[in-house]
Amino acid sequence: MNLSFVLACVVALLVTTTGTPSTAAPRADRPHNLYVVVIDASGSYQKRQLEAVDKAKSLLDVIESRRLRPKEQPDRVAVIALDATPEVIWRGDARRLATTTRADWQTRFAGRGDYASCTDVEAGLALALRELAADPAAVGRRLLVFSDLVHEPPSRSIRACRKPTLPSVPGPAFPWAAFDDPSLAVDVFWMPPDQKLAWKRAVDQNGLGERFALYTESESAEVQLSPLPQARRERTEADRDVARSTVATVASGLGRSALAIAATLASAIAFAVWRRRRTSAPATRAPLPPPLSLPPRSAAGNHRRDA
Numbered sequence: 001m002n003l004s005f006v007l008a009c010v011v012a013l014l015v016t017t018t019g020t021p022s023t024a025a026p027r028a029d030r031p032h033n034l035y036v037v038v039i040d041a042s043g044s045y046q047k048r049q050l051e052a053v054d055k056a057k058s059l060l061d062v063i064e065s066r067r068l069r070p071k072e073q074p075d076r077v078a079v080i081a082l083d084a085t086p087e088v089i090w091r092g093d094a095r096r097l098a099t100t101t102r103a104d105w106q107t108r109f110a111g112r113g114d115y116a117s118c119t120d121v122e123a124g125l126a127l128a129l130r131e132l133a134a135d136p137a138a139v140g141r142r143l144l145v146f147s148d149l150v151h152e153p154p155s156r157s158i159r160a161c162r163k164p165t166l167p168s169v170p171g172p173a174f175p176w177a178a179f180d181d182p183s184l185a186v187d188v189f190w191m192p193p194d195q196k197l198a199w200k201r202a203v204d205q206n207g208l209g210e211r212f213a214l215y216t217e218s219e220s221a222e223v224q225l226s227p228l229p230q231a232r233r234e235r236t237e238a239d240r241d242v243a244r245s246t247v248a249t250v251a252s253g254l255g256r257s258a259l260a261i262a263a264t265l266a267s268a269i270a271f272a273v274w275r276r277r278r279t280s281a282p283a284t285r286a287p288l289p290p291p292l293s294l295p296p297r298s299a300a301g302n303h304r305r306d307a
Helices: 001-016 042-067 094-098 102-110 123-133 195-207 217-222 237-280 297-305
Strands: 032-040 076-082 088-094 138-148 154-157 184-191 213-217
Touching: 032 042, 032 123, 032 184, 032 195, 042 076, 042 094, 042 184, 076 094, 076 154, 088 123, 088 213, 094 138, 184 195, 184 217, 195 213, 195 237, 213 217
Parallel strands: 032 076, 032 138, 138 184, 184 213
Antiparallel strands: 076 088
């Protein structure tokens, strides 16, 4: 019997009985951090938008330089334009963000020109919270806000803004509780001093002093952002149960496969031995018939032939 045929049968049997289990998580579900960057896109901050992008990119460059294994899941980023109708204007990973140029961002913010008259701060922060909550695989979350956070939402039209009360803080319906997440850190830049004071009091009143870091205009220029710790998922008891179940399933499948493989090999070897013996045995020939015996000729016959 052809040995390669036997091995092919064994491999096919192994695959069909054990399958190809994998404990590696899909790439999208591997541990990573999530950064949401909110940039004031109103008219008063048009000249500072690229400054905010550069600051965010420099932070993420530091993160990528500290990555130990190139194949690790890169951290994810979302950029929100904070204007009359806040929207996510970019979404991707840190590596892709590093490839964008200042011209790319000028084009993106220029496309928001129709909404630059007003600033709906509460809608922008609510959008940022939804973006942070939409990625359950994120281990660490960070919200970077570049704005004075003065709430001037549109009123009767997209260019007619509600006059703010200064200093401007969120109203009673603002979802402060959504910020109470141990994995979340919030940094706010470009705040006027009185605005920072009002926000700090509101933050402390809601028990979120450890979540928020607020910086005035002068402080913002000196702040060196430090990246979140490298994403490492903590193994829970449920994860351990899944791992134990996977190991038991694989071991059981391997045991059944070993028995099936042994039986297959034994059958193949027995068949090969039988076939070899059959082909090597000497061939038996049929016995030849006995030679034909003629009766002896008589003397009388001889005399007659002589006469």
